[in-house]
Amino acid sequence: MPFRWNPELTMQDITPEEYFLERRRFIKQAALVGAGAVLGLNPLTALGGESQDDTATPYEKATHYNNFYELGTGKDEPAANADKLLISPWSVIIDGAVTRPGKVSLEELLKPHAIEERVYRLRCVETWSMVIPWQGFPLRDLLRRFDPQGNAKYVAFETLLDPQHLPGQTRKILDWPYREGLRMDEAMHPLTIIATGMYGRSLPNQNGAPLRLVVPWKYGFKSIKSIIRITLTEQQPVTSWNQMAPEEYGFYANVNPLVPHPRWDQESERRIGEFRRRPTLIFNGYGDHVAGLYAHMDLSRNF
Amino acid sequence: MIAASRFLFVVGLLPLAWLTYAAWQDLLGANPIERAIRFCGDWALWWLLLTLSVRPLRRVPGLTELIRVRRMLGLFSFFYATLHVMGYVALDRYFDWESTVRDLLKHPYITVGALSFLLLLPLAITSTHGYMKRLGRYWGRLHRLVYISAAFAVVHYWLMVKADHLQPALHGVVLTMLLVWRIPAWKITMRNKTPPF
Ligand code: HEM
Numbered sequence: 001m002p003f004r005w006n007p008e009l010t011m012q013d014i015t016p017e018e019y020f021l022e023r024r025r026f027i028k029q030a031a032l033v034g035a036g037a038v039l040g041l042n043p044l045t046a047l048g049g050e051s052q053d054d055t056a057t058p059y060e061k062a063t064h065y066n067n068f069y070e071l072g073t074g075k076d077e078p079a080a081n082a083d084k085l086l087i088s089p090w091s092v093i094i095d096g097a098v099t100r101p102g103k104v105s106l107e108e109l110l111k112p113h114a115i116e117e118r119v120y121r122l123r124c125v126e127t128w129s130m131v132i133p134w135q136g137f138p139l140r141d142l143l144r145r146f147d148p149q150g151n152a153k154y155v156a157f158e159t160l161l162d163p164q165h166l167p168g169q170t171r172k173i174l175d176w177p178y179r180e181g182l183r184m185d186e187a188m189h190p191l192t193i194i195a196t197g198m199y200g201r202s203l204p205n206q207n208g209a210p211l212r213l214v215v216p217w218k219y220g221f222k223s224i225k226s227i228i229r230i231t232l233t234e235q236q237p238v239t240s241w242n243q244m245a246p247e248e249y250g251f252y253a254n255v256n257p258l259v260p261h262p263r264w265d266q267e268s269e270r271r272i273g274e275f276r277r278r279p280t281l282i283f284n285g286y287g288d289h290v291a292g293l294y295a296h297m298d299l300s301r302n303f
Numbered sequence: 304m305i306a307a308s309r310f311l312f313v314v315g316l317l318p319l320a321w322l323t324y325a326a327w328q329d330l331l332g333a334n335p336i337e338r339a340i341r342f343c344g345d346w347a348l349w350w351l352l353l354t355l356s357v358r359p360l361r362r363v364p365g366l367t368e369l370i371r372v373r374r375m376l377g378l379f380s381f382f383y384a385t386l387h388v389m390g391y392v393a394l395d396r397y398f399d400w401e402s403t404v405r406d407l408l409k410h411p412y413i414t415v416g417a418l419s420f421l422l423l424l425p426l427a428i429t430s431t432h433g434y435m436k437r438l439g440r441y442w443g444r445l446h447r448l449v450y451i452s453a454a455f456a457v458v459h460y461w462l463m464v465k466a467d468h469l470q471p472a473l474h475g476v477v478l479t480m481l482l483v484w485r486i487p488a489w490k491i492t493m494r495n496k497t498p499p500f
Pocket of ligand 1: 337340341342343344345347348351384387388391395413416417418419420423456459460463
């Protein structure tokens with residue numbers, strides 16, 4: 001059955017007035033809670049429930065609060081160091097279990113694909129979240145061009161390795177280059193995209209220019225940035241965070257409020273720009289589309 | 304000295320003044336709550352390390368009088384630690400005590416942070432002249448807990464970090480140097496069984 005993407009969230013969600021109102025409400029609530037803390041009261045009970053809408057995160061915030069350790073481990077460092085990521089010329093190697101492996105320039109790689117918009121929730125394992133309007137195309141359309149072979153069970157991705165320019169790679173914070181991977185059915189899922197832009201502009205370097213993966217039902221670290229290599233493999237590939245702390249970061253890393261992390265409970269999240277935490281949804285709210293992929297798996301063990 | 308301690312009092316409030324201003328002017332970035340909590344945690348630890356530096360710095364000619372502001376340094380650490388913890392309870396847990404207790408028991412970095420704070424509490428309470436007199440030689444022994452509290456604070460920081468341990472490690476190095484400095488004095492104290500103060 002062909003899959004039709006139904007844009008639950010659209011760009012119309014963003015208006016400057018809304019940012020402004022959000023901000024005023026935020027300050028008011030913070031002041032109230034501050035006063036309440038002093039008096040030993042809980043003013044939140046009077047403020048009503050959490051908001052449940054999916055307003056797009058302001059561009060400024062989505063581009064200045066990033067985890068991209070190659071450009072620094074502080075949240076604002078990737079934006080400050082953005083120019084240290086050299087993105088032209090750029091090419092991508094596609095190899096492994098494909099009939100037509102090769103190295104393609106960025107232009108060649110993008111040429112046949114029609115760019116579409118996908119407004120997705122992005123949930124970080126650190127319990128914050130955003131809503132981002134991406135521009136890109138399904139990963140499966142790209143993979144099919146190279147003709148995956150029957151023994152291709154996984155897709156492995158690699159970020160640029162350039163310690164001469166990327167300040168984060170001068171120290172062994174992770175085992176560089178950053179690597180991520182998906183099972184073949186996850187990679188071929190229509191929700192999985194390669195993004196080349198956001199908010200109608202080209203992808204900022206700190207958000208993973210010139211092309212990155214976006215898998216909206218998994219924690220953000222799965223959505224690898226600045227990809228230079230895609231390899232189809234038979235074995236489950238080594239992935240960076242899983243390699244560094246396997247008991248904390250699983251290979252699947254599906255957003256799941258029921259599977260706690262040793263450092264953070266995953267039951268709730270702070271939507272960037274909002275004051276209160278909101279409950280985290282299983283599969284980040286994309287369960288209708290993706291739960292079937294894991295029907296026979298124990299999600300608390302394969303987290 | 305009175306002028307110096309008045310000056311220090313104002314300096315100690317500057318981080319809070321900046322935080323208040325920055326919160327109002329939206330200078331705290333995309334996640335202001337996280338930023339504010341961390342900011343207070345940083346200052347709690349920095350004032351604590353400064354408090355512990357008074358001893359070695361006192362040896363420097365001209366700085367012997369620093370001992371008179373040590374209490375204030377320590378109390379500023381407690382002040383920012385209290386803001387840090389209140390920020391966490393109010394703006395991260397939203398006064399949800401059940402989730403706070405669960406967090407405390409389940410997540411080692413929170414447990415260790417709470418231990419650090421718990422140890423600061425009696426020190427802040429007994430920091431007055433009255434208690435110093437009343438406790439006599441036990442006052443010094445009690446206040447040696449400050450080193451353990453600082454160690455817990457550094458471990459708390461270390462456990463909180465995901466991968467890049469540079470910052471907590473640097474704080475750990477400073478604390479270790481301050482501890483090593485005290486070892487000869489403690490050895491003497493142990494031998495003589497006299498109070499360390
Ligand atoms: C009940 C006690 C405490 C609780 C619940 C607590 C909680 C927290 C939380 C939630 C964070 C931020 C985690 C994040 O943003 O992901 C944090 C960070 C931190 N805390 Fe605490 N804390 C406690 C006590 C203390 C004490 C007593 C100190 C210092 C004397 C301290 C120093 C720090 C430092 C230095 C950081 C890291 C700041 C940074 O990343 O720059 N904490 N703590």
